[in-house]
Structures are given as structure tokens and as C-alpha cells.
Amino acid sequence: xxxxxxxxxxxxxxxxxxxxxxxxxxxxxxxxxxxxxxxxxxxxxxxxxxxxxxxxxxxxxxxxxxxxxxxxx
Numbered sequence: 001x002x003x004x005x006x007x008x009x010x011x012x013x014x015x016x017x018x019x020x021x022x023x024x025x026x027x028x029x030x031x032x033x034x035x036x037x038x039x040x041x042x043x044x045x046x047x048x049x050x051x052x053x054x055x056x057x058x059x060x061x062x063x064x065x066x067x068x069x070x071x072x073x
Contacts, residue, residue, distance in 0.1 A: 008040055011055075016032050018056075027063055027067065035062050039059045042058075043058070
């Protein structure tokens with residue numbers, strides 16, 4: 001992953017806090033943080049790509065997929 005700017009760090013912290021709160025402990029906070037950072041890094045790499053979902057939606061989608069996969073295991 002590329003180094004994050006100060007704005008990206010603040011966005012990452014806010015997104016992680018929001019998603020962790022919404023998930024109520026169903027996913028470990030460090031995993032939520034890793035997914036948020038990966039999504040933000042990907043969004044910076046493809047910033048001109050119009051089909052990319054906003055980072056918060058993409059992070060939420062990945063976490064929901066993870067939760068569903070864990071519940072069927």
C-alpha cells in the first residue's frame with residue numbers, strides 16, 4: 001500500500017470507526033481497518049474510473065461479504 005496523506009488517514013479513521021460501530025463487534029476492528037485502508041488505496045489508484053463505488057460503500061460491501069461467508073462456514 002502507498003503511504004497515506006493526512007486527509008486519507010483521517011478518512012480511514014472515520015470510516016473504520018463508523019463501520020466498526022455498525023458491525024457491533026461482528027468483525028475484529030483491525031480487520032475492518034485493513035479493509036478500509038485497502039479500499040482507500042485502491043480508490044486512489046483508480047481515481048479516474050467512473051465505475052468505482054465510493055470507498056465507504058465498497059468497504060461496507062466487502063465486510064458484509066465477509067460476514068456472510070463466515071456465517072455459512
